[in-house]
Amino acid sequence: MTDSTPVFFLSYARTPGPQGAEADQPAFSFFEELGEQVARLTGVPAEQAGHMDRPDTASNGWLSKLTASSVFVPLYAPRYFTDPLCGRQWTAFKRRVGPDYARAVVPVLWIPHRQGTTPPMAALDIPPHLPREGGAEEQHAQDRYAESGLFQLREMEDDDQRAYRAVLGRLAQRITRAWEDTPPRPVSIERLTDRRGLVDAFAAQPSKPTLRITVVAPTAGRLPPGRDAASYGPDTESWRPYRTARGTLTQQAFALARNLGFEPELIPFDKAYEGIVYQRSAREPVRPLAPSVLVVDAWVLSDVRVAEQLQHVVRADRPWLAVMAVLAEDDPQTRSNEARLRELLERTLSRHRHLREMPRTARGTAARGIPKADAFAWLFAELSKSCYMRYLDSIQDASPRPSADPAGSPGVRRPTSD
Incomplete structure (x- = not known):
């Protein structure tokens, strides 16, 4: 493995504004800790375990890393599903792996959704919850994780810090298993994009006629x-x-x-x-x-x-x-x-x-x-x-024309002799 082939790609929603990098520091720290755990389990150098964009990363610099990564790790949070860049990264990874991409996605419940709201359709089939496994202490950690999210567990001390470490280890194990089950294969950037570019997987799509x-x-x-x-x-x-x-x-x-x-x-x-x-x-x-x-x-x-x-x-x-x-x-x-x-x-x-x-x-x-x-x-x-x-x-006399024509119709002339 080289520095161009990370085990996992961590996708997160950047905090906007000049203080965004400081506000996102907990996510950066989590990434470093997760990378150490994954490196230990996989045997790869820590600096090659994962990739996460930093504020100074080029706008599309993440594409080359995502083409090489075997596992996609999204930080689920309300803002994540409203960030167009996160939606484009999701689309890119789905194209990179293919129809069975869900087996190579290990989501992290960073901040739970507010009561009464749900993730978009694209993410509903890939829940972040961990299976209840292990002893009573580990199950307690998993329950706390499902209730509060990993960001809050990380900010706590004592018992909750132990819960954070337990969940961190479980996530690293899941990433390692997904990496072992998804052998890396070269994928060009051109294969990830098409004439429409990378669409936001979480944006509301126009209805089809x-x-x-x-x-x-x-x-x-x-x-x-x-x-x-x-x-x-x-x-x-x-x-x-x-x-x-x-x-x-x-x-x-x-x-x-x-x-x-x-x-x-x-x-x-x-x-x-x-x-x-x-x-x-x-x-x-x-x-x-x-x-x-x-x-x-x-x-x-x-x-x-x-x-x-x-x-x-x-x-x-x-x-x-x-x-x-x-x-x-x-x-x-x-x-x-x-x-x-x-x-x-x-x-x-x-x-x-x-x-x-x-x-x-x-x-x-x-x-x-x-x-x-x-x-x-x-x-x-x-x-x-x-x-x-x-x-x-x-x-047309009673209602406006739909804004979305069938995909095959932009070049279709109004028929006169069909």
Whole structure:
């Protein structure tokens, strides 16, 4: 190990103002004491055990140390979760380790939150409390730590000083175990940052726009005549039309929606039907709650009731709704019944103006039957974005446009021929 590879990185909220360094002296002292304990347990030199920024550290000097550190040690305190630098350091370490980063985080309860307040969502899954282990004296120390925080224990004397030393030792053990379980691996600064930079993990994030997804398909317990159950399950969410695709169609659609910057919401067909077709009066248009995508299995059109409902949906011609029909060519049974299924699609969706007037558009292609999984993904992306833009047009008279567009939409032009 070299001086560029500390065991742990201590993240803390600096006290603002000219007296900040003096006010933060207890944190500096704690860092030195923790480093000594970690050095003793790991066998590394004390000066290489950890890293903590000082007031004279360059603004981004911490990045190179964090890329090398195996363990992240945040000092939990109310001000910590409001400090943008701490939030950026949290984000950097999460990217540095990956999805299982929590196992390499050893938080310290420095100052407890005030009653009635909680840490932000990013920190809720990584509590600072120590497990109740050891004898009665050590358990007493852990209880005092959970009640008062380590800063107060450190400022006390006698019994509480013993409690502080016990908790300090336990934290050093946890850091050592995390270090042993997280072998250091080189990570470049470029891998930690992206075009948006390092975002504050604790800042309130803008809400994502909702995309409603409705799947209209048979279930294994209610199959059309002549259809086997291989592609179906107990509910419509289990439908898997494309044999070459991974997961169910609902899982594929949800993943695509999230990649586009939407928050997908699965809506049952009966509920979606009411929101699409019905309106309170002829003079008052239907007010959409969100852009919507309706995915239809061609096999389900053998059900006369469902086919009639879909005809009503098509006649309603809602601009914020896209109808996508699936006709999977890698399903042998679908392939052998292709002519009949296409006839059902044509009959049911014959009033879809994109089929009659603009059959080569994305909407027309989607309504005529999508043969492949990759074509489904492309059309889903195109139609989701265009439905979102049309949804904004539908509601602009009553409410302002959302400030946060889907992640994939900054370069999207207002659709004219989708």
